[in-house]
Amino acid sequence: MEYDFDKIIDRHGTGSLKFDCAERRGKSKDLLPLWVADMDFPVPDEVVDALVNRSRHAIFGYTEPTDSYFEAVTGWLENHHGWKTNPRWYVLTPGVVFALAAAVCAFTEPGESVIIQQPVYYPFSEVVNDNGRKLVNCPLVYSNGAYSIDFDAFEHAVEQEDVKLFLLCNPHNPGGRVWSRDELRRLGDICNRHGVVVVSDEIHADFNRPGYEHVVYASLGEEYAQNSITCTSPGKTFNMASLQVSNIIIPNQKLRRTFRHSKTAFGYSQMNALGLAATEAAYKYGESWFLQLKEYLEGNYVFLKSFIEERLPQLTNVELGSTYLAWIDCRALGLDDNGLKHLVEDGAKLWLDMGDVFGPDGSGFIRINFATQRSVLEQALEQLESAVNGYLASRGE
Numbered sequence: 215m216e217y218d219f220d221k222i223i224d225r226h227g228t229g230s231l232k233f234d235c236a237e238r239r240g241k242s243k244d245l246l247p248l249w250v251a252d253m254d255f256p257v258p259d260e261v262v263d264a265l266v267n268r269s270r271h272a273i274f275g276y277t278e279p280t281d282s283y284f285e286a287v288t289g290w291l292e293n294h295h296g297w298k299t300n301p302r303w304y305v306l307t308p309g310v311v312f313a314l315a316a317a318v319c320a321f322t323e324p325g326e327s328v329i330i331q332q333p334v335y336y337p338f339s340e341v342v343n344d345n346g347r348k349l350v351n352c353p354l355v356y357s358n359g360a361y362s363i364d365f366d367a368f369e370h371a372v373e374q375e376d377v378k379l380f381l382l383c384n385p386h387n388p389g390g391r392v393w394s395r396d397e398l399r400r401l402g403d404i405c406n407r408h409g410v411v412v413v414s415d416e417i418h419a420d421f422n423r424p425g426y427e428h429v430v431y432a433s434l435g436e437e438y439a440q441n442s443i444t445c446t447s448p449g450k451t452f453n454m455a456s457l458q459v460s461n462i463i464i465p466n467q468k469l470r471r472t473f474r475h476s477k478t479a480f481g482y483s484q485m486n487a488l489g490l491a492a493t494e495a496a497y498k499y500g501e502s503w504f505l506q507l508k509e510y511l512e513g514n515y516v517f518l519k520s521f522i523e524e525r526l527p528q529l530t531n532v533e534l535g536s537t538y539l540a541w542i543d544c545r546a547l548g549l550d551d552n553g554l555k556h557l558v559e560d561g562a563k564l565w566l567d568m569g570d571v572f573g574p575d576g577s578g579f580i581r582i583n584f585a586t587q588r589s590v591l592e593q594a595l596e597q598l599e600s601a602v603n604g605y606l607a608s609r610g611e
């Protein structure tokens with residue numbers, strides 16, 4: 215490998231949410247953080263060069279994406295996902311969560327219903343509740359260690375609650391389900407039948423594991439594309455969340471206008487010039503880095519999976535199709551959410567995302583971000599193992 219993903223780079227003192235904000239968030243300073251979804255790896259050299267070069271120009275006035283920016287982004291989507299997009303379809307936002315909130319405000323009125331599938335990334339419920347809309351949850355079905363969709367329950371909820379908007383997580387976080395063409399089509403058909411606009415959050419699209427194919431929702435066909443908002447971002451793929459660039463792709467002109475109006479109603483217009491420069495360089499030159507990163511992450515996943523099978527047999531790793539976020543069923547330990555949190559934080563000295571933050575359906579699970587150096591991951595799993603063993607010993611097992 216050209217890049218050394220094993221090399222530890224100290225992130226303390228950079229304002230890192232993971233490494234510098236424990237006490238502010240009510241956590242003990244000595245916890246090893248594997249929670250929020252960013253990676254402990256530096257971006258490709260070409261991205262650093264682009265940032266340095268753009269900085270040297272030293273004028274940071276209002277900036278719009280250029281033709282060359284769109285060539286880079288459309289090229290990535292076409293090469294990696296077989297999806298041809300037109301620069302006219304793009305609306306740029308300073309993040310995907312911003313786009314989810316803008317979509318909620320654009321396509322629903324206060325009090326109207328938005329459907330989500332918990333357990334799901336917690337801002338999905340926040341952008342609905344915080345904007346005074348009605349949250350409708352049609353939970354995923356968890357059975358034999360895998361998640362699926364109850365399509366009848368989904369359609370029933372859409373009808374009963376007069377749902378206007380669906381926030382789809384594609385691939386799903388947490389749980390890492392990569393939705394098949396057939397599953398997406400069935401969801402899309404229900405939404406199209408009932409006039410529900412589909413927002414597909416595809417921020418983790420690039421992380422499909424070997425043997426899994428990411429299907430862009432809007433690529434299913436014209437009738438799906440024309441009723442969709444696709445949220446993409448280099449934030450996860452290239453570890454540049456704080457550079458705050460998301461490309462929101464809306465082929466339908468009417469939906470695009472409504473969405474754009476919502477964005478401007480928030481008071482947001484031009485993007486951050488450094489974010490644009492980094493995004494263009496990442497999509498243009500970052501492929502080789504990304505492919506090596508994926509190989510490294512796959513090694514981490516295989517390591518984590520066998521560690522759990524061999525040394526933590528009380529826990530069940532949910533097989534991931536995508537993302538770098540392991541989702542682990544701890545319910546066999548017989549702990550409630552507080553007890554599990556106590557075991558993770560006070561026993562294992564880890565800062566993880568506890569399953570219940572993703573909705574009640576995530577209760578009893580933990581999410582481990584394994585986009586870190588293998589040695590750090592190993593240390594974290596050993597800490598978890600010793601806390602679990604200590605807990606089992608205290609119960610006389």
Ligand SMILES: Cc1ncc(COP(=O)(O)O)c(C=O)c1O
Nearest residue numbers: 251309310311335387417449455
């Ligand atoms: C599904 C999903 N959507 C959106 C985000 C955050 O996107 P952004 O930082 O662009 O708002 C995350 C981050 O973890 C995520 O997992």
